[in-house]
Amino acid sequence: MLASPLRIEEPVTLLLMHVIRNAFMTSMRLKSYLRALAAGLLAATFAWWLVAGAHRGWTMTSVPKRVLDEITGIEAVVYEKRLVPGVDVLGAAVIVAFLMIGLSCLLRAPRTSGTSANPK
Amino acid sequence: MKTTKYLLTPALGLMLAGFSFAMPALTATAAPQTFDFNDPKGVNNVVFKLDAPLEAISGSANGISGKVVFDPANPAATTGEIVVSAASLHVPNPMMKEHLHSAQWMDVAKHSEIRFVAASLKNIKTSGDTTTADVTGQFTLKWVTRELTVPVQFTYLKDKLGARSNNRQQGDLLVIRARFTIKRSDFNINPGAPQDKVADEIELTLSIAGAAPRS
Numbered sequence: 001m002l003a004s005p006l007r008i009e010e011p012v013t014l015l016l017m018h019v020i021r022n023a024f025m026t027s028m029r030l031k032s033y034l035r036a037l038a039a040g041l042l043a044a045t046f047a048w049w050l051v052a053g054a055h056r057g058w059t060m061t062s063v064p065k066r067v068l069d070e071i072t073g074i075e076a077v078v079y080e081k082r083l084v085p086g087v088d089v090l091g092a093a094v095i096v097a098f099l100m101i102g103l104s105c106l107l108r109a110p111r112t113s114g115t116s117a118n119p120k
Numbered sequence: 121m122k123t124t125k126y127l128l129t130p131a132l133g134l135m136l137a138g139f140s141f142a143m144p145a146l147t148a149t150a151a152p153q154t155f156d157f158n159d160p161k162g163v164n165n166v167v168f169k170l171d172a173p174l175e176a177i178s179g180s181a182n183g184i185s186g187k188v189v190f191d192p193a194n195p196a197a198t199t200g201e202i203v204v205s206a207a208s209l210h211v212p213n214p215m216m217k218e219h220l221h222s223a224q225w226m227d228v229a230k231h232s233e234i235r236f237v238a239a240s241l242k243n244i245k246t247s248g249d250t251t252t253a254d255v256t257g258q259f260t261l262k263w264v265t266r267e268l269t270v271p272v273q274f275t276y277l278k279d280k281l282g283a284r285s286n287n288r289q290q291g292d293l294l295v296i297r298a299r300f301t302i303k304r305s306d307f308n309i310n311p312g313a314p315q316d317k318v319a320d321e322i323e324l325t326l327s328i329a330g331a332a333p334r335s
Contacts, residue, residue: 057175057176057213058213058215058216059213060212060213061212061213061214062210062212063212064180064212067163069161069163069284069329071277071280071283071284071293072163072275072277072280072284072293072295072329073275073295074163074164074165074295074327074328074329075327076161076162076163076164076165076182077165077167077180077182079210079212084212086213
């Protein structure tokens with residue numbers, strides 16, 4: 001007869017424990033995902049900036065190209081449409097990555113003290 | 121004697137004919153020619169550079185027009201004007217270009233032309249087809265007109281228009297090159313903007329070719 005209340009509570013306790021464990025795991029997973037995403041974003045942006053010519057000015061959507069006019073000897077300035085990331089793109093990536101890392105620090109495992117499975 | 125006379129007459133005639141053909145050609149070369157700088161090839165350009173401690177800005181403009189009267193035999197008499205369309209000012213960053221064209225900076229909607237009107241030439245030196253001189257004239261940017269003296273190189277390319285226009289037109293070309301500096305604050309181009317970010321000195325490099333077609 002003593003075991004009957006336990007029998008009723010057992011599935012609820014198990015369900016609660018399952019929910020808490022899942023929430024904890026999801027939170028931890030989300031934390032890891034956010035940090036990995038931040039690192040990936042930083043690495044990818046830096047690699048793109050390097051490959052595109054490590055331009056230290058602002059981002060360019062057109063690139064000047066000199067074309068020589070052979071008769072007059074004048075070098076014409078022709079603009080080619082090309083996206084060249086600048087330091088502003090690097091800066092934006094750093095800000096977004098820091099925001100993601102900050103958000104990941106805010107994520108904490110849910111408290112388990114008040115929901116103990118074995119009350120005294 | 122008779123034979124000599126018969127031989128001399130056509131020879132003299134040919135010489136005279138040759139002389140009469142040569143004379144207009146000589147006068148045409150010596151006369152001042154009007155060169156049109158509205159280049160259909162779009163090669164003409166002005167490059168501008170601002171080198172501030174924190175930021176270097178460079179761009180160009182290719183909307184160039186104007187006419188220059190140049191006489192290779194008398195370069196001192198050169199007159200004319202060069203006009204740059206302010207709307208053709210271009211920088212590779214789209215936001216910077218938007219700012220450059222805005223009312224705070226170049227105000228291209230209200231002041232659509234940048235103009236230089238040549239008044240006189242000094243220190244003229246000619247070597248072959250190339251003449252260098254200090255050209256003094258009125259430079260107008262936004263609503264400000266100032267007198268400027270600019271070192272200019274003129275290169276006269278006789279009969280080169282045909283080569284440039286696939287022989288559709290015959291005539292001469294005049295190439296003008298100049299490099300000079302103006303001050304942003306002198307022409308009310310956002311004079312309050314910090315000079316460590318946007319330099320006060322604007323270096324302008326002009327490379328333009330004008331054509332004088334022969335009719």
